[in-house]
Amino acid sequence: xxxxxxxxxxxxxxxxxxxxxxxxxxxxxxxxxxxxxxxxxxxxxxxxxxxxxxxxxxxxxxxxxxxxxxxxxxxxxxxxxxxxxxxxxxxxxxxxxxxxxxxxxxxxxxxxxxxxxxxxxxxxxxxxxxxxxxxxxxxxxxxxxxxxxxxxxxxxxxxxxxxxxxxxxxxxxxxxxxxxxxxxxxxxxxxxxxxxxxxxxxxxxxxxxxxxxxxxxxxxxxxxxxxxxxxxxxxxxxxxxxxxxxxxxxxxxxxxxxxxxxxxxxxxxxxxxxxxxxxxxxxxxxxxxxxxxxxxxxxxxxxxxxxxxxxxxxxxxxxxxxxxxxxxxxxxxxxxxxxxxxxxxxxxxxxxxxxxxxxxxxxxxxxxxxxxxxxxxxxxxxxxxxxxxxxxxxxxxxxxxxxxxxx
Numbered sequence: 001x002x003x004x005x006x007x008x009x010x011x012x013x014x015x016x017x018x019x020x021x022x023x024x025x026x027x028x029x030x031x032x033x034x035x036x037x038x039x040x041x042x043x044x045x046x047x048x049x050x051x052x053x054x055x056x057x058x059x060x061x062x063x064x065x066x067x068x069x070x071x072x073x074x075x076x077x078x079x080x081x082x083x084x085x086x087x088x089x090x091x092x093x094x095x096x097x098x099x100x101x102x103x104x105x106x107x108x109x110x111x112x113x114x115x116x117x118x119x120x121x122x123x124x125x126x127x128x129x130x131x132x133x134x135x136x137x138x139x140x141x142x143x144x145x146x147x148x149x150x151x152x153x154x155x156x157x158x159x160x161x162x163x164x165x166x167x168x169x170x171x172x173x174x175x176x177x178x179x180x181x182x183x184x185x186x187x188x189x190x191x192x193x194x195x196x197x198x199x200x201x202x203x204x205x206x207x208x209x210x211x212x213x214x215x216x217x218x219x220x221x222x223x224x225x226x227x228x229x230x231x232x233x234x235x236x237x238x239x240x241x242x243x244x245x246x247x248x249x250x251x252x253x254x255x256x257x258x259x260x261x262x263x264x265x266x267x268x269x270x271x272x273x274x275x276x277x278x279x280x281x282x283x284x285x286x287x288x289x290x291x292x293x294x295x296x297x298x299x300x301x302x303x304x305x306x307x308x309x310x311x312x313x314x315x316x317x318x319x320x321x322x323x324x325x326x327x328x329x330x331x332x333x334x335x336x337x338x339x340x341x342x343x344x345x346x347x348x349x350x351x352x353x354x355x356x357x358x359x360x361x362x363x364x365x366x367x368x369x370x371x372x373x374x375x376x377x378x379x380x381x382x383x384x385x386x387x388x389x390x391x392x393x394x395x396x397x398x399x400x401x402x403x404x405x406x407x
Contacts, residue, residue: 027343027359030388031366035061038370060370063246070243071181073358073365074256075100075315079336080343080357081260082307085267085300087340088280090349091146093301095135095153096308096336101161101327103128104312107177108170108322117176125309131157132305136298158328169323172316180317183251190249194240197257198233204269205229252314256358259310263303264354276300280349331382335364338389347393363388 038060059065079096086093103124110120131153138149162168172178185193205225212219220228243249267273275296278286287293316322326332343360345352364385371381 034366066242067246073361077358077361078311080339081354082304083340084345084357087345090280094150097333098157098328099308100312103309104316104322105164111174117174128305128309129302133302136301140294140297171321181252184248187244190240194236202229
């Protein structure tokens, strides 16, 4: 007689991951654990915001540090959102950071040549789409594995960036480009935008509930539905109030939220988005029901290229310059992929959320920020990041139904 494993820890993990909140809860708990640990482990005199207060504050959880943490994680989050799209297909893109670097370098060259900043941004976004779609064509129509194509793209785009930047660095002084990271939203408008975002989330939740009811699917309870909305509202308003306490909400964060909202809407509320999940779950079944799997793959890689270009623009604006080390020569690619995976997106395809990618980026950024404040070495940061990434992949593999671990 076989033992009853229906209530084993692994079985419970699988059941939890099958729910809509299944991938959201683990990454949020990981983020909370990191914040609590470093918040309690790093109590120092905080003279940044009030030197005359004479009281002990937690430097990690200070408004200034939280503000800087969001800004530092913006580029990683943007690339992670794009990488999530191809991970949903069961593919991988190793060239995203190099694509961002090429687009950022091209942006610097264009503005230096006298092209207006807004026009240069549009041009590099189009270039990013072309770079991503070109790789998608090789994957979809030639049949080369995405790992090989994007690895070749990584190497080729790194070389191209070095060609564009012979000295390895280029300062960007264009007012339009610099303003993306420097403009601050007035405190009141930041709260208004937070309220509108919460209302939009509530409207989408009600719409999804109505669609499930019309199709005869299982519905969330009112407590679960409004609990999700309330929890999301707490997170959003807490972030806005914290940034307002130091300076204000930067335009860069608003743009990142808007881009993520658009990609999230496309991936969950459009036929194309649903086809991405279908192809990632079972490409052959999707093909048999009439989906153009090749075109879906090309478009998905084009979206990654677009998000990479936007990430390059964000990085160029925040740093005020473009350098090979910041984009192609550092750990940006690994951190971006790690953020998407830590956010709960399955490496096997068919499951994930672009919103969770932002949480994953905050986990990566918070860990690095906390270790920096505690005086840890770069080697320690890499080891801790690797351990968290391995744990996230292990959770994903264990939570998959038996027999679905391989494609």
